[in-house]
Structure formats: C-alpha cells, structure tokens
Amino acid sequence: MSLLLKSLTAAGLASLSVSCSHSGIGASNHGFASSPVSSLAGLSKGTTLPVPFVSQPASSNWCWAASGEMMSALLGKRVSTESQVDERWARLDIQTKNARSAEWKRLSLAGWPELNHFGFDSEFTREPLAIGSLATAPSGSTTPCRA
Numbered sequence: 001m002s003l004l005l006k007s008l009t010a011a012g013l014a015s016l017s018v019s020c021s022h023s024g025i026g027a028s029n030h031g032f033a034s035s036p037v038s039s040l041a042g043l044s045k046g047t048t049l050p051v052p053f054v055s056q057p058a059s060s061n062w063c064w065a066a067s068g069e070m071m072s073a074l075l076g077k078r079v080s081t082e083s084q085v086d087e088r089w090a091r092l093d094i095q096t097k098n099a100r101s102a103e104w105k106r107l108s109l110a111g112w113p114e115l116n117h118f119g120f121d122s123e124f125t126r127e128p129l130a131i132g133s134l135a136t137a138p139s140g141s142t143t144p145c146r147a
Contacts, residue, residue: 049074054081060107068113072120079118085109087117 052073056066065084072079089106096102116122 056081057107061110062107064111064113068115071113072115072118075120077119079115083118084113088114091117 051070054066054069054073056062062081062085065081065088068084069079069081085106088109088111092109094102094105096105112124114122
C-alpha cells in the first residue's frame with residue numbers, strides 16, 4: 001500500500017474533498033468506503049474517491065490521526081484516531097507530573113499518520129509525487145496497493 005498511501009498523503013486530503021476540523025464536533029464516522037481502493041490505475045481525471053470524513057476530537061491537535069483514519073478506511077482496514085494516538089503516546093513515553101498535565105499533553109500531541117505501525121506498508125517522503133507515478137507499482141509489483 002505504500003505508493004497509494006504516499007499518494008494520498010502527498011496529494012493532500014483537501015484535494016480529495018476531505019479536511020481536518022476544529023469545529024468541536026468531535027470524532028465522527030460519516031460512513032466508510034463501500035469498497036477499499038486497491039489501485040489508482042484506470043481512474044479518470046476528476047474521479048472522486050470515496051474517502052470517509054472523520055473529524056478530529058474537539059480541543060485536540062489530532063487532525064493527523066483523523067487523516068490516518070480516513071486513509072486507512074479508504075484502503076479497507078480502518079485504524080481509529082484514538083488507536084493511533086494511543087500507539088504514538090505509548091511509543092514516545094512522554095513523562096508528566098499529574099493527570100491534568102498528561103491529558104493536556106495528550107490532546108496537544110501532533111504529528112502525521114504513521115500507518116506502518118498498524119500493518120500498512122508505507123514510506124515517508126517530503127518530495128511531491130509525479131501524477132504519472134500514482135498508477136505505477138513500486139519495485140516491479142503488479143499494483144501500487146498491497147495488503
């Protein structure tokens with residue numbers, strides 16, 4: 001799934017008509033993709049991908065995790081916002097003085113989706129991907145998306 005995951009991240013979820021929200025609505029599931037996307041090959045210009053909308057929890061800095069939940073749902077293996085935050089929090093082993101401090105630091109936790117910690121094959125890049133590479137399989141694979 002690395003190329004598709006990188007493609008979705010590089011293209012920006014805003015270009016797929018989804019976004020992070022600071023509206024205070026809280027985490028929401030407004031429906032998940034009816035069928036996972038396995039390849040971008042053959043998609044025509046203007047195709048809308050069935051990316052579900054998931055807003056970040058109110059008063060949190062977790063748009064990265066909400067974006068990860070949207071991408072993982074589109075790819076057929078939903079990883080909740082809370083699961084991603086829990087995994088990152090445990091991995092970073094952030095020390096706090098008390099429960100209030102811990103909750104504030106947890107809500108302030110920033111980052112980017114790291115779905116490789118949940119069984120996805122992904123790579124991080126700061127380089128934009130050429131549109132022609134989105135339908136091309138990596139390393140001689142037959143599809144850019146693999147489970």
